[in-house]
Amino acid sequence: MNTLGLILGVFIVPLAMLAACHRFRRLSRQQRRIVWGLIIGYGVALLLVLTTLLVPPVMWAPDQPIRTFLAYWGLFLMPVTGALAGRLLPMPADLPPANS
Amino acid sequence: MPAANRRSLPRRKPSRATRAITKGMLYTHLWLGVIVAFLVIIISLTGIMLNHKRALGFMPGTDARQPGAFAQSLPLPELARRAAAAVTPDVATSGIDRMDVRPDKGIIKVRFNDTSITEVTLALHDGAVLVTGLRNDSFLEQLHSGDAFGKAGYLLSDLAAAALILLLLSGFWMWLYPHTRAR
Numbered sequence: 001m002n003t004l005g006l007i008l009g010v011f012i013v014p015l016a017m018l019a020a021c022h023r024f025r026r027l028s029r030q031q032r033r034i035v036w037g038l039i040i041g042y043g044v045a046l047l048l049v050l051t052t053l054l055v056p057p058v059m060w061a062p063d064q065p066i067r068t069f070l071a072y073w074g075l076f077l078m079p080v081t082g083a084l085a086g087r088l089l090p091m092p093a094d095l096p097p098a099n100s
Numbered sequence: 101m102p103a104a105n106r107r108s109l110p111r112r113k114p115s116r117a118t119r120a121i122t123k124g125m126l127y128t129h130l131w132l133g134v135i136v137a138f139l140v141i142i143i144s145l146t147g148i149m150l151n152h153k154r155a156l157g158f159m160p161g162t163d164a165r166q167p168g169a170f171a172q173s174l175p176l177p178e179l180a181r182r183a184a185a186a187v188t189p190d191v192a193t194s195g196i197d198r199m200d201v202r203p204d205k206g207i208i209k210v211r212f213n214d215t216s217i218t219e220v221t222l223a224l225h226d227g228a229v230l231v232t233g234l235r236n237d238s239f240l241e242q243l244h245s246g247d248a249f250g251k252a253g254y255l256l257s258d259l260a261a262a263a264l265i266l267l268l269l270s271g272f273w274m275w276l277y278p279h280t281r282a283r
Contacts, residue, residue, distance in 0.1 A: 003250055009138075010138050011135060014135045014137070018130075018134055018135075046138060046141070050145065053142065054145065054146070056236065057236040057237075058215065058216050058236055059215050059217070059239045059248065061215040072249075075138060
């Protein structure tokens with residue numbers, strides 16, 4: 001099961017990001033927010049998962065469930081959380097024109 | 101040829117095949133770069149850390165050579181018993197993973213099977229415990245090769261290596277033909 005999380009995070013999420021960015025200019029505001037959520041979530045996940053893996057540089061033990069969970073699922077769940085935030089958070093109101 | 105004249109020469113139109121290859125190279129570079137970014141970052145970071153493992157304190161070690169001839173070494177079971185006595189009971193009960201004998205230095209390194217990978221260095225001739233510490237570089241090696249992610253984890257490392265070669269080739273192609281319109 002953990003391997004599935006890793007495969008989703010390492011391959012499927014970047015593929016989804018690329019597919020979404022491919023026609024970025026044609027996306028609606030809401031869709032762009034979702035894509036940005038995905039990208040920001042993946043960026044944060046990269047930093048967090050790398051830190052989790054390497055500090056301290058010892059094999060994760062059964063008494064470190066959070067570390068194991070982050071190592072395998074962080075790259076998948078954090079971008080998905082970012083995309084969900086982009087979808088669900090209320091959009092700010094349109095800015096008024098500069099000369100009004 | 102003066103620069104002004106050179107600029108006025110018409111650029112030769114790239115062939116259809118060249119444009120198709122450049123387009124393929126561009127998309128290979130673009131897509132592959134993002135997909136293998138995480139793997140390449142892990143392999144690069146762990147590679148740097150492994151290069152400096154001793155300086156970073158990831159492995160216990162002693163440079164002091166021990167006196168006594170190799171022929172006068174204590175038997176392996178006795179050295180294993182002394183190593184087990186030098187660590188905590190839970191580490192000792194995890195069992196011995198390997199015993200690494202260095203006849204030229206007169207030492208033996210006994211590595212245990214515990215999660216933290218504890219290692220005890222003993223003198224071969226009298227069994228004195230010289231250093232006890234953690235072999236953190238062992239986990240870094242597993243992360244570097246992909247073994248840390250399971251039995252098939254090495255395939256991730258293979259994939260990253262193959263992707264790096266493709267990234268290099270596609271990047272080189274785009275450097276050779278920078279003016280070819282790919283799209």
